[in-house]
Amino acid sequence: MNRWETDPLLRVEHLTMRFGGLTAVNDVSFSVGRGDITALIGPNGAGKTTLFNCVTGFYKPTRGRLAFAREGRADASEVRALTRTGRRHARLASGDVYLLERMPDFEIAARAKVARTFQNIRLFTGMTVLENLVVAQHNALMKASGLSFLGLFGAPSWRAAEKSAIEKARQWLERIDLVDRADDPAGALPYGDQRRLEIARAMCADPVLLCLDEPAAGLNPRESAQLNALLRGVRDDHGASILIIEHDMSVVMQISDHVVVLDYGALISDGTPEFVRNDPRVIAAYLGVPDDEVAP
Amino acid sequence: MAATDASGPTRLGKALRDAGFAALVAAALSFPILALRAEADMNNTLVLEQRWSWILVAAAAVGSARFFASLLDDWRARAAAVLGAWALLFGAGLAVFSRLLDRDALVWALGAGVLLLAYAWFQETRARPAPAAPAAAAPKTRDALRLFAIAATAAVIAYPIVLLFWLGPQGSLKWINNYGVQILIYVMLGWGLNIVVGLAGLLDLGYVAFFALGAYAYALLSTTFGLSFWLCLPLAGVLAAFAGVLLGFPVLRLRGDYLALVTLAFGEIINIVLTNWVDVTNGEAGVSSIPRITFFGLPFTAADDGFAATFGLGFSPIHRTIFLFYLVLALALLTCFITVRLRRLPLGRAWEALREDDIACRSLGLNTTNIKLTAFALGAMFGGFAGAFFAVRQGFVNPNSFTFMESATILAIVVLGGMGSQTGVALAAVAMIGGTEILRELDFLKRLFGEDFDPNQYRMLIFGLAMVTMMIWKPRGLVSNRQPSIFLKERRAVSGGLVKEGHG
Structure with a gap:
């Protein structure tokens, strides 16, 4: 049995996203396993980023359910009961479940702990590398600063919290090898460093699920290898599951445990890398074999 | 050659x-x-x-x-x-x-x-020297800025005393009132608006509305209910902050030009309400005989229980002016202190992050709604404080003091100063308000251009020319570098080119 079947972190069920007459994602269902690196692949315009935006709350799906079991194994019947109540979150007997399709984007990040990066890097370019990583710890720090009131008077508890936030940021900077550039503006970093910094920033928000939108785009082979090591480290040392959109097949095949393939908004394959690599429908989607040859 | x-x-x-x-x-x-x-x-x-x-x-x-x-x-x-x-x-x-x-x-x-x-x-x-060595490293500019800020604060604190001894109570009155108090009000307004425009990157063209609300709050509360200034000051701040949140809610979804338009309209609405709600505000005629400032209960009058008699001084109107000067200085420094401290707290960093990229903010779990509202509310609160001070200083308010021109002036101070920089905003306020005041002093120009030449009439022309020149030479304002709020090894200024202006 695969992990995404026995211990799903996120269950995408019958997800549909329409923009007017255009159906970008059409009735897609799959699961993301806890502790897996799940790759979402497909040709350009297949609806990968749209699906991402639905999961992270930047789009509100037209239909479908996104059941996210932050802890435990959400029982299907209990999730159905939760869906009927109209609430977005419940501590069920079988686990801590969030219905992401009902939550605004910032709550998905803050409460359900799903962090993401962007296809076109979105760093705070005018702030330093360190500041970028500290902003990501905003919610914890805001509490520690007593909604700014304690912090305004420099309370010791706030100072300790700030120190530990900087320490956490420093650890991530060591991990992505940018300690020496901590006090430089993020916008002045080279492209590859910006990509890694964006991932480190997302990780500073302590995510349970990290969603990466084409993190290897524009990287050279050496940077690509560094990225693979970083992602494995994120999964192994920090216990975060990863959902990744990627075009670079070497990255996908090397690091992912589970591959989901979309084409024209529909799911065409779902399985281990080995299974997907040999799936005739995937080959057809990528190489453009005539339909009649691959008809099931 | x-x-x-x-x-x-x-x-x-x-x-x-x-x-x-x-x-x-x-x-x-x-x-x-x-x-x-x-x-x-x-x-x-x-x-x-x-x-x-x-x-x-x-x-x-x-x-x-x-x-x-x-x-x-x-x-x-x-x-x-x-x-x-x-x-x-x-x-x-x-x-x-x-x-x-x-x-x-x-x-x-x-x-x-x-x-x-x-x-x-x-x-x-003449032979020109070789080009100077590249500008000193960023940490030095920060130390220089800091030294400058401390020296400037000390100079401002000493300013009325020095003038008093130099020019005497009669001669120094104009300089303390027209230059000191007037400029400090705008410094304070600039610092207040700097939170909204400079830090959070939300373009607010109606800031004067909060100034007006603060002024009318004190004027009406004191004349109707006889509340004292010290009670009305926080009330005016709270009322203005409340108005800031009220304005914030409808504009949360707006960006850029649309945000600017709605804030502009808000400023006009407040002005029109103040003009036309005659029952409450007395319309164009305004609210007069507002209680003047007292020295914590001691009035600045020639009476036996007045300030001068109590402290054994000869009565002079300069006492009140000097007290007003230190009062507005204290209010301005409070604004500056809170802003500088907040910049180093999560809230302030969130404002700046919002200015840089609001979508990234949301992806990291920052509630951008609350962050925008706090920026609007805090900026408005300081505007309200300044308004209450304005009312107690003038003793009279009417809607003509709160026109769009005032909003534009305050915004120009923030933009000229360098968005987000406290020192820059203060310098810009001194240059703009002091500059327009000094036009009244240029009597020697009359010798040159004839008796009917009034330099004051050229105020807007000079103002516009200065703006255009600044935008050509220093498009990011007087102090264009951004000081990071936190650092690991050393604090290095961020060049203005990388800092975004915000989306609204």
Whole structure:
């Protein structure tokens, strides 16, 4: 049995996203396993980023359910009961479940702990590398600063919290090898460093699920290898599951445990890398074999 | 100079061509404005007055400026040459057009023109030193800024005392009131708006509304319910902050131009309500006889229980002015202190992150709604404080003090200062408000331009010219670098080019 079947972190069920007459994602269902690196692949315009935006709350799906079991194994019947109540979150007997399709984007990040990066890097370019990583710890720090009131008077508890936030940021900077550039503006970093910094920033928000939108785009082979090591480290040392959109097949095949393939908004394959690599429908989607040859 | 000599003739030709073109453009553009003027004659019918000489002067002024700017390399030489040419032009104009020739003015103008041109020639031809070494490292600029801020604060604290001893109670009144108090009000307003525009990156064109609300809050609460200033000050702040949140809610989804438009409308709505809700605000007539400031209960009067008598001083109106000065200084410093501290707290960093990229903020779990609202509320609160102070200082408020012009002035202070920089905003306030005040002092210009010349009328022209010049030379404002709020090893300023201006 695969992990995404026995211990799903996120269950995408019958997800549909329409923009007017255009159906970008059409009735897609799959699961993301806890502790897996799940790759979402497909040709350009297949609806990968749209699906991402639905999961992270930047789009509100037209239909479908996104059941996210932050802890435990959400029982299907209990999730159905939760869906009927109209609430977005419940501590069920079988686990801590969030219905992401009902939550605004910032709550998905803050409460359900799903962090993401962007296809076109979105760093705070005018702030330093360190500041970028500290902003990501905003919610914890805001509490520690007593909604700014304690912090305004420099309370010791706030100072300790700030120190530990900087320490956490420093650890991530060591991990992505940018300690020496901590006090430089993020916008002045080279492209590859910006990509890694964006991932480190997302990780500073302590995510349970990290969603990466084409993190290897524009990287050279050496940077690509560094990225693979970083992602494995994120999964192994920090216990975060990863959902990744990627075009670079070497990255996908090397690091992912589970591959989901979309084409024209529909799911065409779902399985281990080995299974997907040999799936005739995937080959057809990528190489453009005539339909009649691959008809099931 | 060798290079200049080699290209001498072509350079001169090019400069002449440039100048001719610029003069032509100036003539064409100024034709409808300067050459023809419709005026009512004795019978109240319109007659067209033709002023062709004005165009000639305008074209000559622009052409000569362009000529020297394109002929000379050194910026000092350029500036001096342009001014010199204008002085000569002015002299020539006096000689040709003026019926009653003022010999003094003519001599002054021609003398100044020749001197300036000589200086320009000297600057241009003297050997120039090698370009200076690259600007000092960023940490030094920060220390310099910090030192400057401390020294400036000390100077401002000493300012009224020094003036009092120097000019006496009569002479110093104007300088403490018109320059000190007036400028400090705008420093405070600039710092308040800086939170919204400079840090959070939300363009607010209606900031004066909060200033007005604070002023009317004190004016109405004190005249109707007899509440004291010290009670009304926090109330005015709270009321304005509440209004800030009220404004914030509808504009949460708006960005850029749309946000600017709605805030502009908000400012106008407040002004119109103040004008037309006569039952409460007394309309255009305003609220008068607002209780004046007291020294924690002791009135500044000549009475026996007044401030002067209690402390055994001779009564003088300067006491009240000095107290007002220190009061607004304290309020401004409070604004600055809170803003500087907040910048280093999560809330302040969230404001700046919002200015940089609001989508990234949301992806990291920052509630951008709350962050925007806190920025609006806090900025409004300081505006409200300033308003209450304004009312207690004037003793009279009416809607004419709170027009769009005020919003524009405050916004200009923030933009000129360098968005987000406390020091820059303070400097800009001093330059803009002090500059307009100093125009009243320039009586010697009357000798030059005649008795009916009032430099104050050229306020907006100079203001606009200063803005255009600043935006060309320092598009990011006086202090364009951003100081990071936190650092690992050393604090290095972030160059203004990387800092975003915000999306709204």
